[in-house]
Amino acid sequence: MAINLYFVGTAGSGKTTLTKAFKDWMDRQGYNAVTINLDPGADDLPYMVDIDVRDWVYLPEVMSEHGLGPNGAQIVSADMVAMNAGELREVMDGYECDYFLIDTPGQMELFTFRESSREMLHTLGKRSLIAFLFDPIISKQPSGLVSLMTLAATTQFRFDVPYYPVLSKADVLTDDERKKVKKWAEDFWRLDTSLRERATTEIQVSIELIKSLQNMGLQKGLTPVSSQEMFGIEEIYTAVQDAFFGGEDLSAD
Ligand SMILES: Nc1nc2c(ncn2[C@@H]2O[C@H](COP(=O)(O)OP(=O)(O)OP(=O)(O)O)[C@@H](O)[C@H]2O)c(=O)[nH]1
Numbered sequence: 277m278a279i280n281l282y283f284v285g286t287a288g289s290g291k292t293t294l295t296k297a298f299k300d301w302m303d304r305q306g307y308n309a310v311t312i313n314l315d316p317g318a319d320d321l322p323y324m325v326d327i328d329v330r331d332w333v334y335l336p337e338v339m340s341e342h343g344l345g346p347n348g349a350q351i352v353s354a355d356m357v358a359m360n361a362g363e364l365r366e367v368m369d370g371y372e373c374d375y376f377l378i379d380t381p382g383q384m385e386l387f388t389f390r391e392s393s394r395e396m397l398h399t400l401g402k403r404s405l406i407a408f409l410f411d412p413i414i415s416k417q418p419s420g421l422v423s424l425m426t427l428a429a430t431t432q433f434r435f436d437v438p439y440y441p442v443l444s445k446a447d448v449l450t451d452d453e454r455k456k457v458k459k460w461a462e463d464f465w466r467l468d469t470s471l472r473e474r475a476t477t478e479i480q481v482s483i484e485l486i487k488s489l490q491n492m493g494l495q496k497g498l499t500p501v502s503s504q505e506m507f508g509i510e511e512i513y514t515a516v517q518d519a520f521f522g523g524e525d526l527s528a529d
């Protein structure tokens with residue numbers, strides 16, 4: 277049975293581009309991947325979409341049919357997408373593949389925090405993993421990184437599936453910045469030290485949050501990934517194979 281690999285992250289964090297990069301990488305390896313667009317508001321997509329939620333729910337139509345603005349229509353669309361999950365699953369069943377690569381909507385709060393999305397994810401299949409994209413510009417500030425870690429942890433708990441944190445668009449950071457962010461994510465003591473360099477209320481909150489994340493075993497590191505320079509993709513693949521097949525490669529079948 278195929279794996280559902282979801283790309284989840286804040287608006288503009290690089291989900292769509294990574295879906296394409298991952299698909300290209302899998303094609304080159306000779307693995308069989310099918311792309312799914314779950315964003316009813318997506319415009320042009322850079323990859324060939326195999327299964328497109330816009331065939332069921334299309335944001336501009338929801339806006340005009342219900343007389344809604346873009347934000348209201350996003351909420352209605354999210355629930356409509358979830359209502360069509362059974363049909364989506366049937367279409368997925370028509371494919372023989374190793375991975376479904378699932379590009380999720382820009383407004384991640386609609387995907388993550390609506391009850392309907394949780395049901396949808398389970399309808400689409402239990403063998404799922406979330407690649408959580410950390411925006412590099414937010415992550416290079418210690419308190420920004422803590423906020424994203426908290427968001428990633430919330431996403432994991434809501435969906436109850438494994439997640440793999442990646443530092444997206446890592447090519448926009450300098451080598452030093454990339455190393456620093458990676459170290460913070462691997463070692464909360466360093467993160468705590470960097471946070472304490474500025475003593476504001478926000479920092480106090482961040483310090484408390486990292487204690488909780490650590491207590492919950494969520495010091496998971498962060499893998500730098502770039503769709504532009506094509507690094508880190510194989511690491512995501514390896515993490516998925518580790519999670520579901522004890523590290524065995526697909527080509528070993
Ligand atoms: N330098 C660099 N830019 C990237 C990379 N990945 C994506 N981008 C750029 O970041 C912007 C947003 O990328 P998308 O892939 O559309 O991000 P998204 O998360 O799908 O965006 P929404 O669906 O609107 O939330 C685009 O201008 C991309 O070209 C990367 O690895 N490196």
Ligand SMILES: [Mg+2]
Binds near residue numbers: 291292293315379381
């Ligand atoms: Mg997108």
